[in-house]
Amino acid sequence: MVNQAVGQPRRHERPVMTFLGAVGTVTGSRFLLDGPACRVLVDAGLYQGLKSLRRRNWDPFPVDPHTLDHVLLTHAHLDHTGYLPRLARDGFSGRVSCTRETADLSAIVLRDSAHLQEEDARYANDAGFSRHDPALPLYDNKDVERALGLMTCADFDRAVELAPGVAATFRPAGHILGSATIGVQMGEHRVLFSGDLGRAHHPLLRPPADPPPSDTIVVESTYGDRRHPPADxxxxxxxxxxxxxxxxxxxxxxxxxxxxxxxxxxxxxxxxxxxxxxxxxxxxxxMALAALDVYRSAAARGGSQFRREARDLMAGLGVxxxxxxxxxxxxxxxxxxxxxxxxxxxxxxxxxxxxxxxxxxxxxxxxxxxxxxxxxxxxxxxxxxxxxxxxxxxxxxxxxxxxxxxxxxxFSVHSDADETIQWLSRAPRPPSTVYVVHGEPASADALASRISAELGWLAVVPSYGERVLLD
Known part of the structure; x- marks a missing residue:
């Protein structure tokens, strides 16, 4: 486990990564990068599903949110963004970088999340079935607005400077609108986060961009132990x-x-x-109706993440x-x-x-x-x-x-095991290590075994709170 930090973080001579979520489970995506110049959190996701995991949302964040310089978001789904308002509530005031569409969709998703939490807390108090008296939301709408005020938009394929010698590059991931893989360069080291990888047949979005040269890759394994059946x-x-x-x-x-x-x-x-x-x-x-408007507007603008036919499909969408x-x-x-x-x-x-x-x-x-x-x-x-x-x-x-x-x-827009292996195989050179995350234990273990056997790379399934050197 990682101990709660206080005050300013101790700057590391060499980059260090800590796995604070999405290990042993598909939710709660949170990866901490510490380097000599800054402290960066990649994704600030909400834990969902099992009660033992959901309770982590209420635990003090393992490092003081005041000490975070940046948060990078791969996409707008709640298990990648839903903890951000709590971080803002507890003192985070740095910069949040993401694509324009992720910012637009996150505003919808997070406002809805706060509303639902407030409504659920009221309902639990009225019905009397909560163990807590009173039941409280994890965060409220004020916290969401505080978090949204920290967002800045990044263009695909253009490096964003985070600190001297530290930069992040967003590339299309093909999962949902605005989704990105994120490459972070800390000094001489390059680490790539897959976020959630899309598939080749999404009717609106192009397949994920090929991985760039990377020393470390952090890859999802939602479907790491299976293949999607043929479409029926x-x-x-x-x-x-x-x-x-x-x-x-x-x-x-x-x-x-x-x-x-x-x-x-x-x-x-x-x-x-x-x-x-x-x-x-x-x-x-x-929320879905608001997201539909974002999709229509983005398709009308076009861009590298869309298929050619996306504009016509969205313009005529309806039954x-x-x-x-x-x-x-x-x-x-x-x-x-x-x-x-x-x-x-x-x-x-x-x-x-x-x-x-x-x-x-x-x-x-x-x-x-x-x-x-x-x-x-x-x-x-x-x-x-x-x-x-x-x-x-x-x-x-x-x-x-x-x-x-x-x-x-x-309808699944997550790559399966074969598709993930194919995406990794397109890397221009082998990384030193692949960390397999964002999957239930059997899925993560299966994908790590395939990466080792088929690609000949070192593949590791990390544990919660584990810290590793990036050098």
Whole structure:
């Protein structure tokens, strides 16, 4: 474990990296770089899933936030940005660097996160099911605004100076809009952080940029022990058709950033080719609607991260009959739909947000279907549903699971093991060490073994709080 630091950090003659998150789990991405010129945190993610991990969000940060000079963000997902307001609350006042789109999406994601935490705390206090009296949010909207005020935008492929002899370069990662791999040069040493790597077939974004020359690589392993199955375009269509025949409704928990856009694109394709019936589609996530606007604006501007067809796809995005549930009253009406419909709602792992209320109402009804569209971290409701849970706990009560649960992996925007190995193999020279992170233990161990066996590189799965020299 890393001890809490006080005062100014001791400057290191040689760069040192400390793993403060995303080890042994896919969430809580936090990597600390200490060098002679500055102290840099790469990602400030929130822990999600298992209670033992979520409790880390409440622990004092292992180093004094006042001593951080910079935070670099790979992308806007909560497990990479969601701890930033807490850092700002506890004294961090340095610079936060990220791409323009990550800044735009982070503003949406973090404001929503604070709102949900405040609402959950109020609900827990009113219902009396919290162990804490009173229940409190991890941070509030004031903390979010303080954090957002520290953000500066970086262009892709252009080095950002952090201190004398220290620079960061953002390159497209193809995972979500604005996502980047980040190369940090500290003196003579170059360390590359993959963030979350995308895939070759994203309908809007180009594949990840090839890795630059690096001495150390920190690579994700979300799917490090498996290959994505071949795409099955009928899987979603068949699930929708079965549900409509039962006079039920389809609930799709979807990440508000990127996943909702991809689901809407696929629904439009299925509707146009006549594979699904003409039923209402509701987008019940203010965050997703705001993110959709960011995607449209960014696609209209263009840039190196987009495919050529992205502008036309986003300009024409929509499905006949799509409706937005913009307020709480409209959302509540969807809990008991009068006719078969499709509801897309956040969050994607069913850990919070409006989708939790929809699950409470729709899981007990055998006519309904819940479609899971992406990775579900251990300890989340989405993971429980995938693993066949017959009941799940929602807001202090157990709810029976009678609805059909369908896994549609085609929407995953994480590289699988083969794709990650291929990306690493395109490095212009072997690094001295690859650190495998951002995966559950079996996934990280499997990917590290493949890197060693197939590429002949030194691959290490670090432990929480471990410190390593970068030289």
């Amino acid at each position: 375009p009928q899987l979603l269509a068949d699930a929708i058709c079965r549900t409509v025949e039962r006079r039920g409704s389809v609930l799709i928990p979807a990440f508000a950033v990127d996943r909702t856009e991809l689901v809407l694109l696929e629904l439009r394709r299925l509707r146009e080719q006549g594979s699904i019936p003409d039923i209402p589609v509701f987008v019940d996530s203010p 006949r009959g799509v409706q937005a549930a913009r307020d709480v009253a409209a959302s509540e009406r969807l809990n008991r739909p009068r006719t078969p419909s499709i509801i897309i709602s956040a969050s994607g792992m069913a850990t919070g947000g409006r989708v939790v209320h929809h699950l409470a109402h729709q899981l007990p009804d055998r006519r309904n279907t819940v479609v899971i569209t992406g990775f579900q971290a251990d300890g989340t409701r989405g993971r429980q549903l995938l693993e066949g849970a017959r009941q799940v706990k929602i807001h202090g009560r157990y709810v029976p699971v009678r609805a059909e649960i369908v896994d549609v992996p085609d």
